[in-house]
Amino acid sequence: MSDRHHPTAMELGQFASGELDDVLAIMVSVHLGQCRRCHGRVELLQQHQADQLAELSPDAAYGNDELARMLNLLEDAPALEPRVPEPTQMEFQGRRIDLPAALAGLVERAGPWSRVVNRLWNAPIQDHRRAYQLNFIYMEPGGSIAAHTHKGREWTLVLDGHFSDDAGDYAPGDLVHCTEANEHSPRSEQGCLCLAVIDAPLHFTSGLARALNPFSQLFFKTGG
Numbered sequence: 001m002s003d004r005h006h007p008t009a010m011e012l013g014q015f016a017s018g019e020l021d022d023v024l025a026i027m028v029s030v031h032l033g034q035c036r037r038c039h040g041r042v043e044l045l046q047q048h049q050a051d052q053l054a055e056l057s058p059d060a061a062y063g064n065d066e067l068a069r070m071l072n073l074l075e076d077a078p079a080l081e082p083r084v085p086e087p088t089q090m091e092f093q094g095r096r097i098d099l100p101a102a103l104a105g106l107v108e109r110a111g112p113w114s115r116v117v118n119r120l121w122n123a124p125i126q127d128h129r130r131a132y133q134l135n136f137i138y139m140e141p142g143g144s145i146a147a148h149t150h151k152g153r154e155w156t157l158v159l160d161g162h163f164s165d166d167a168g169d170y171a172p173g174d175l176v177h178c179t180e181a182n183e184h185s186p187r188s189e190q191g192c193l194c195l196a197v198i199d200a201p202l203h204f205t206s207g208l209a210r211a212l213n214p215f216s217q218l219f220f221k222t223g224g
């Protein structure tokens with residue numbers, strides 16, 4: 001995992017203080033189960049918050065001085081061995097894929113898989129009661145998604161297999177952020193299962209793929 005594929009320091013802080021919603025917290029916790037660096041940082045943040053922040057009002061908890069001090073502290077956080085509970089399983093195309101236990105609730109609520117385009121599959125997660133769309137996404141070996149930007153923020157957590165785009169390669173546990181500023185075209189040689197949170201439908205930018213734009217509305221139907 002490179003630095004690019006971790007939750008941001010701000011997100012780790014929000015996770016540590018319970019400010020992330022349950023779905024985003026699950027995604028971060030899956031990352032923590034595979035990343036000693038972030039696990040150590042969160043432990044340190046939680047200790048620090050227990051020691052210091054309880055005395056502050058909620059509004060003051062993320063004042064600029066306090067935040068800067070916490071972010072500085074992260075630099076010295078020790079790496080910790082992750083705790084890894086029993087996995088849950090997802091069945092897809094005749095395969096059983098072990099997934100982190102934290103995902104059990106989302107796996108239960110995943111709708112049926114359907115083919116979106118070519119080698120791209122989608123299983124929307126129902127009843128998560130969030131404003132964004134939440135999907136398991138599977139790219140078959142050799143699959144790719146046409147170049148697109150995002151109208152909102154996208155978080156993609158790699159669960160099994162690998163994918164890559166112009167910016168890098170992504171492995172299980174990587175948490176990949178995309179914003180309106182990023183244009184990318186993900187592809188996977190070996191196949192890749194991901195969990196994706198998407199604020200707004202993908203906006204396709206390349207030639208013929210623009211024809212997919214209306215379709216992306218179907219693809220990323222808001223759950224819940």
Ligand SMILES: [Zn+2]
Pocket residue numbers: 001005006007031035037038039
């Ligand atoms: Zn990390």
